[in-house]
Amino acid sequence: MSGMTLYCTLSEAIKNGRTDQVSEWATGVLDEVASGRGETAAIRHPLGFLCLPVHRQGDEGVCVHLWGPLWHTSLTTLPTHCHSWELLSCVLTGELHNQVISVIDDNAAPTHRVFEVHSSADGDEIRPTARRVRHETASVDVYRSGDCYELPAGVFHQTVVPDLTELVVTVALGLTNPNAVDLSLADLDMxxxxxxxRKCDRGETIAAASIAHQAIAAGVPLTGHQ
Structure with a gap:
């Protein structure tokens, strides 16, 4: 696969059901970070998970995401949001639910407002729009170790980990859509x-990578299905 970007290599593996290849790659990355050889610093995401940003090249991004009891957070918005990028995700261990949310414009009896999220290296600026809405769950899909899923840019969703004591590790691939904007829902008067x-220090990053590496290594082999 010489000449291919990491994004293309992993995207091709996921789309062809070779999730064992994705797991091998992630295990190698986590082992490097856990041993102190890797330079990647984990970031505490405002939505309550830990992000290891492994690759960024132009519109492409590859991260390892960790959900677990150590990284819960209090939100200023609802967890319901949509990305300005196409998501391709592979679950390496644990179980998560992807809830697709219908957002309905409603000026008569709105429950929330749509906010734009403008991200930078140190955080997000969350700006209210004039759009007032209500929302409802359209579908819930359950994904476990070996499962992969896609989510187009501009689709409102919410990632739910049903067991808050469980560690969930995913590889998340993102491809920027220039016509989309990061959005979130929050209270009408926000x-x-x-x-x-917040960027984690070296000790926190090494500890998190070690926990994730051990969890993947202890799991059953990935079956490679979508």
Whole structure:
């Protein structure tokens, strides 16, 4: 696969059901970070998970995401949001639910407002729009170790980990859509504010990578299905 970007290599593996290849790659990355050889620093995401940003090249991004009891957080918005990028995700261990949310414009009896999320290296600026809405769950899909799923840019969703004591590890691939904007839902009277993305120190990063590496290694082989 010489000449291919990491994004293309992993995307091709996922789309062809070779999730064992994705797991091998992630295990190697986590082992490198856990041993102190890797330079990647974990970031505490405002939505309550830990992100290891492994690759960024132009519109392409590859991260390892960790959900677990150590990284829960209090949100200033609802967890319901949509990305400005196409998501391709592979679950390596644990179980998560992807809830697709219908957002309905409603000026008569709105429950929430749509906010734009403008991200930078140190955090997000969350700005209210004029759009007032209500929302409802359209579908819920359950994904476990070896499962992969896609989510187009602009689709509102919510990632739910049903067992808050469980560790969930995913590889998340993102491809920027220039016509989309990061959005979130929040209270009607919420004003513009900033939410920090805190970079973990070396010890925290190594510990998290070690926990994730051990969890994947202890799991059953991935079956490679979508």
């Amino acid at each position: 004003s513009t504010h900033r939410v920090r993305r």
